[in-house]
Amino acid sequence: MTDLNTAQRLTPQPVQGWASGAGPTGSTVVVDPTRRYQTMTGFGASMTDTSAWVLTNKLSDAARRQTMTELFSADHGIGLSMLRQPMGASDFAVNGSYSYDDMPAGQTDPNLAAFSIDHDKAYIIPRLRQALAINPKLTMMANPWSAPGWMKTSDSMITGSLKPEFYDAYARYFVKFLKGYRAAGLPTDFISVQNEPLYEPGDYPGMSVPASASAAFIGSNLGPAVAKSGMNTQILAYDHNWDVPAYPEEIYHDAAAARYVPGTAWHCYGGDVTAQTVSHNDYPHAQAFLTECSGGTWQGGTAAAFEQSMALAIGVPRNWGQSVVLWNLALDQRNGPTNGGCQTCRGVVTVNDDGTVTKEVEYYALGHASKFLRPGAVRIASSVPADAPVSNVAYQNRDGSQVLVAYNGTGTEQHFSVQVGTRHVSETLAAGAAATYRWTDPGRTAATGAGLGWIDLDLGRGPAGTPGGRLVQSVSAGLIGSLNSVRLGDRWLTYSKPFGAELRSAAVAQDLSRAGWTVAASSSDPASPVANMTDGDLSTRWSSGTGQGPGSWVGIDLGAAQEFNQVVMNSGTSPGDYVRTYQVETSPDGVTWTPIARGQGSTDEMVIPLPPTTTRHLRIASEASSGSWWSIHELNLRTSTAGPVPATPPGQKLVRASGTLSDGTQVTAVYNAGRNDAQVDLPLSGFGYAYWLPSTAAVTFAVQPVN
Template structure:
């Protein structure tokens, strides 16, 4: 336990508020990871040249749901393997008020590549089917995933939970396998009931689902783990003709998000949202980071301004080595880019992985979790994604509203107004040299020399100034 607690104690020290907090506080992470959400001193109005970021609270955009990462099978297995005291301390650090304050998570409906086996909640022997769902059970989640999300909710009762399937049960598909294939035409109705049974079972276990998507990455069919291609017109038919009505009949308030895939094909969610029957059951679109540009979120929002935007998956890994590359990409494209392009919530992929990037069965062999848990030593290492998330999750409360800022040269940024009136600015220096920034809210100005590759979160306390 001595190996885990010092890092946790450092985080708690960052989060601990003095009895009378100053009017403005700031925390910085640098490009080398030597500073990690470290408190830094600010100056008043600059005396020389500075890049000015004007914050305009009166110009308001989307209301935020939260920030977080997915509780995959791999993540839950590793968390549950920790001794009870260490597990409780880590969960408080991730979801608690004095920690990262994660407020959004995603579960997998059955197996993903980050599962030790390829399972659904209604597996059948080859060639057999279960049209009445007599064999349905969430038993595969009861030992690890369910207690992990229950503990997270006990710590943060406002935690928003969503879920996504990687594949229907194999017997519902051509090929009779969770790998590859497509959903059989005669399985649309039973697959809708499968969703209802899953949502009801989790609700009965104290885990209501706010959102669901119908297929993770529906334009990708993996060769070694569960997945399925599902064209836009057929997704619209399933939502409009089957799942939407089934949720209504079951009186479930879970909302359906469309797409759950990359930025490179905005025409796919546009096709579904243009279907008038499906669209009435779909309040928003979910996006991933592995192809295209984050501006696709704004394109679809402009075409369908009444629909919400969520960012639901991006993994760190060996393809983003080093702090400057990995941390900078996470902050620029996700924390800043995704929220500036209308995301109400931002989710990274695995909450926890082991030092070898597992456990997994197929798929990514060099992914990185928000934390790395060594199941042998019981040690927890906080990865760069932890700090990228923390630059917003620690300071932007549920119900905060994104507010307007100008996009300053070399300093991507985003700002929010919390329900208590406090204001948060996240800025990142993407240039090759240090830049003096001046952040202004009304007549209140602070300045700071922001190192190259560094991010800073500035919090203006609502009670002063």
């Protein structure tokens, strides 16, 4: 139990006894061990240059040994089981920026003659080896913040992108790192191409790597090089925020790259954790890992920080995450030393100037999972948070023990029951408190038969590495609400759209004339006015001038009612500034608005398909928050003559599964097990489009009445 309002910090509680039968009337958390999901890899943080330096130089030998034990031993601490290791400098490096092959400005080293990991031997490698000695089951991941400057367009570790002529050298750079660390007794389980590839910071190492470039590098260079090296290191896609799931999906869609990529590394600084489930449902063979999320002073007090940390510890695994890895393992009491970047980030522990160590709330939040779960534990089903005021996630360890991690995020004490099969136990959890419950199932527990708030659509056995071994879509009413929907008469047709999926019209669409249009927006950057959206010049743009959020919109007065069936927004040279979640609305008078479509945005040319629609006023509203601006380089409406949708070709390898949500919504999932794109029948007619699904992808359909 951890209760910040008392002295309890992972404090053992009296053993509770089970009672037979159903629990008392009231809130119940139902655990169903027969519904099994992903295998957990680990919980942990990053051994940055700063973290290793602080642990090495700010603590006595005895204090360091105690601190490392309390971090990595499950018996005498919280048993952290995964570390992420920057390859070279990040924004947390003590002596500035460095790579493993730095050269004077203007010089190159394509043969990597100067490559060396000697920098890490002073304090990083010793701390990693100490952690591994304490916890031999430790999983390690590594990734760079930048390639060596001489490989980049900027000739610097600050900003810039990787030059294609150095793709091969950079792949060999990775292999040299992996071999060097293995020789030091530190095998690396996972790597990614680039930390936060969609962000180029101006004051610490970073590198722009668009998804297409990442796929090309993995498929042609990095993947083959790692495979040839004989090491068992796997490559994770992306390593950035939840708000751009199209990035990793583009890599899954690339056959050459996908063979080397079992899953995605996610960060928490944009979007929502449910993106992990959306992306999993799109490509259900893929794994998910949270690999960075920092706490910091911006969170407010300790109660708010603990709440957010518990939201990660519970929400990430509930959304198919196999790891919860925070940012710095340790910082000093000034949140550093830093190398630019974040000045207000907090470590899992703080090493004070007097040589003492403060365990931060992140330590206890991680401990509620890592201390009780061993690598290899499997997530099992438990009631979704909407069913109870106590959020939770459940697991089964390899030894048969079962674990429930729970958090009371309400402002009042909560009384609830935990129900497992025909047994229950009654519990009380204080406001803002977390608890971990562990028990041994005396025998095979029968399935509850309860929906628990979502349904699982089983599409068959998956390839090696598939979470849970089965291709499963987990679908809830909340998830359906986050997908793309279009209004067809008195019903909404909802559909997911994995990267590479297409809604193809039977006829070629033509742009409407924009003569007589008046465009407007809720806000604009003075240097990027709304007129730029319709000037025919892709080099200009409209920009919101501020981060995206609900209430932001762009609108068109067409001058007179016109018919169209597509809305097209092009993000041009601002690929990260697309609208994250949208709603399309029409109005006859610009006053009363009717929603006709909603869904997830995409980069480059974003096409929103509609049935034939006639209106004078059109508005596209943002429905989600993002730190990125919203930019549109060109805005068009298109129309096409409706034609018959082609019949579904024979011989396609499509697998279907269906189910019904508790509210009566019928849901269908379709998986393309073939090697080529396949046409999938839509569950409603009247749309005028054929749905094409890429190989190894799955689509979710739902039909709901218009309220």
